[in-house]
Amino acid sequence: MVQLCSIEQAVDDVLARLPAHIHMGMPLGLGKPNLFVNALYRRIAKLPERALTIYTALALGRPTMGDGLQKRFLEPFIERVFGDYPELDFLADLHTDSLPANIRVQQFFMQPGSLLHSASAQQDYVSSNYSHAARDINAAGLNLVAQLVASSTEHPDRLSLSCNPDITLDLLPMIEKRREAGETILVVGQVHADLPYMPGDAELGMDAFDYLIDAKDSTTLFSTPNMPVGFQDHFIGLHASTLVRDGGTLQIGIGSMGDALTAALLARQADNEAYRLLLTDLDVYQWAPLISHEGGVAPFARGLYGCSEMFVNGLLVLADAGIIRRKVYPDVATQAQANAGTLDDAAQPDGVSIHGGFFLGPRSFYQRLQEMTHTKRLEFNMTRISYINELYGQEELKRLQRLDARFINSAITVTLLGAGVADQLEDGRVLSGVGGQYNFVAQGHALEGARSILILRSWRESAGEVSSNIVWExxxxxxxxxxxxxxxxxxxxxxxxxxxxxxxxxxxxxxxxSRFQNDLIEQAQKAGKLPKDFQLDPRFADNTPQRLKAIQARHHRLFPEYPLGTDFTDEERDLLRALNWLKSKFKLTEILELGKAALDAPEPEAFPKHLERMRLDKPEGLKEDLYQRLLLAGLQATAH
Incomplete structure (x- = not known):
């Protein structure tokens, strides 16, 4: 029977009942009970005779403040959006490589780019497919699970794993088997007041937990604000939208490229004439045979089914727009009827339009889920990651459900021979992790009618230097x-x-x-992989930002900067645009270059509210005066 207790009582009991070395598993992302974890972490740090190994992924922390202009921009925003979110103590120590000697943290996925310079995080990274995480954590000797959960007055005898049934549902049978063999393994839960109660597979009886913290956590939930969608991302999303087949299956990831795809699908559905005119202007129909065979450009008559390890905000927006609405069913016979078009969907209470393993998103995403009726939430089934990321186990059913699947994932680099890079730098340092990307690529090949699609920006700019993301090796x-x-x-x-x-x-x-095509052709020819007389098709010789920006200007209505909404104020949107421009154009350490930029700045009267927001309306000293002039230059260069 579950025991209600305080956080400190739970820590006391965990220390009393478990061996000297505690192996604690926590969910990826949002579902960590930070208050309990911090209490246990602090306690064990003072007990050198004890040891703690934490197994988790995507430990979430506020954006790094930095200094200068970045700090001035972020400080008020972070305070407003992240509020009293309790930072994980171990994450701060990871950043400074100062974990206590008796504590280790192993992650199989990290907040992208955040721990590149942490030796301890890099050394204790575990490269593992998302679908193998439960197996690997269990094999490491897991003896404690800690998880944030949701409750509902309508279901007082149950709890929901809400944002994170992903690994926990796969772990529970493994834990039960070990308990039957005599091992002590404890499960601790804490209810969060604002976590949406997700019904379906994510629901568990109270007896699944050994301890339940008696005080609800009411601190701010971690959120991921929608970031601006640039012109590169929008054009990527437009091309990808033409390969999504009506009646099919969709998986997308987090980030601005996923938001751009969502925006393009919304336009395809609700503004089809303008959408098609844009595609014609973009000359997308040079890929007409592929689009006709694999996708389409017409509005969705049958709708899509979402099958994604991450239930992203974009999928919810597509569901609200009626694009994601194709329901799937938990048994082969019913699903076969649905595929044949002989099933009355309205008469089936157990249809699901989205399967997700975990969710994380902006504040509006959580609020939308909270406001839904219980019946509506039943359409979004949060479930075990093995169900979503693998085909084995109920394979016949999954194949019937996952018709014409499009698994769309981002990369940072692609080699000219077709290899994709998404998780790691070539010096071995890990940016994030493989997560489920391999799982979905493999499904893209294993499922009939499915395609795996890698999306990436063809070039990047940093400190004034432009580089290709498509490389020879x-x-x-x-x-x-x-x-x-x-x-x-x-x-x-x-x-x-x-x-x-x-x-x-x-x-x-x-x-x-086109700035990089000739060099790449030479490299391929030198390696003997292209004929010496190879000539690039003239249709692709004008692959330039200028051409795309001209198309964007002619169809500006279909290029919203924040297609899914934003937490930024109007002034903050302008400031973010300006700061990103400065970052792309200059190395902030090169004072001469910065000074040159400042010469082209407008007068302060042109942007009074923006300067006030950055506390630069009354600069004091040379440094603040330079900051003001730089910011004004950026605002002028990026003004809409």
């Missing part, structure tokens, strides 16, 4: 080239499946920025 890959399928950049679509190396190279050159 790279010292690491997340997705090996033998699993290449479709790659999309802002310049178009490369269908690589079943192609020779020369054809793969040509297809990727066609979607490469």
């Amino acid at each position: 790279y010292g690491h890959c997340t997705i090996p080239r033998h699993l290449r399928d479709i790659v999309i950049t802002e310049y178009g679509i490369a269908d690589l499946r079943g192609q020779t190396d020369a054809k793969v190279i040509e297809a990727l050159l066609n979607i490469t920025d």
Whole structure:
């Protein structure tokens, strides 16, 4: 029977009942009970005779303040959006490589880019597919599970794993088997007052927990504010939207490229004429055979089914818009009827339009789920990650559900032979982790009618230097080239499946920025992978930002900067645009360059509210005066 107790009582009992070395597992992302974890962490840090190993992923922390202009921008925003969110004590110590000697933290996925310079985080990273995480954590000797949960007055005898049934539901049978063999393994839960109660597979009886913290956590839930969607991302989303097939299945990830795809699908559904005119102007129909065979550009008559390890905000927006509405069912016979078109969906109470493993999103996402009726939430089934990320186990049912699946994931680099890079730098340092990307790429090949689509920006700019994200070679890959399928950049679509190396190279050159095409052609020819007389198709010789920006200007209504809404004020949107421009153009350490930029700045009267927001309306001293002039230059350069 579950025991209600305070956080300190739970810590006392955990220390009393478990051996000297505690192996604690926590969910990926949002579902960590930070208050309990911090209490246990602090206690064990003072007990050198004890040891603690934490197994988790995506430990969430507020954005790093930095200094200068970045700090002035972030400080008020972080206070407003993140409020009293309790930071994880171990995360702060990871950043400074100052974990206590008796505590280790192993993650299989990290907040992207946040721990590149942490030796302890890098050394204790576990490279593992998301679908293997439960297996690996259990094998490491897990003896404590700690999880944030949701409660409902309508279901007083049950709790919901809400945002994170993903690994826990896979772990529980393993834990039960070990308990039957005599091992002591404890499960601690804490209810969060604002966590949406997700019914369905995520619901558990109270007896699944050994301890339940008696005081609800009412601190601010961690959120991921929607970031601006730039022109590159919008064009990537437009191309990808043409490959999504009506009546099919959709998986997308978090971030601005996923938001751009959502925006394009919304336009395809609700503003189809304008959407098609834009596609014509973009000359997308040079890929007409592929689009006709794999996707479409018409509004969705049958709708989509969402099957995604992460239930992202974009999927919820698509569901609210009536695009994600194709329901799937938990048994083969009913699903076969649905596929044949002989099922009355309205008469079936157990239809699901989205399967998700975990969720994390902006504040509006949590609020929307909270406001839904219980019946509506039943359509979004949060479940075990093994169900979503793998085909084995109920394979016949999954194949019937996952019709014409499009698994759309982002990469940071693609090699000219088709390998994808998403998780790690070539020096070995991990940016994030493989997560479930391999799982979905593999499904893209294993499922009939499915495609795996990697999306990336063809180029990047940092401190005034422009580089190609399509390269001849790279010292690491997340997705090996033998699993290449479709790659999309802002310049178009490369269908690589079943192609020779020369054809793969040509297809990727066609979607490469024209500033880098000649060098890449030379490298491929030098390696003997392209004929010496190879000539780039003239249609792709004008792959330039200028051409895309001209198209954007002609169809500006279909390029919203924040298609899914934002937590930023009007002034903050302008400031963010200006700060990103400064970061892309200059190295802030090069004072001479910065001074040159400041010479082109307008007078302060042009942007009074923006300067006030950054506390630069009355600069004091040379440094603040330079900050003001730089900011004004950025605001002028990026003004709409």
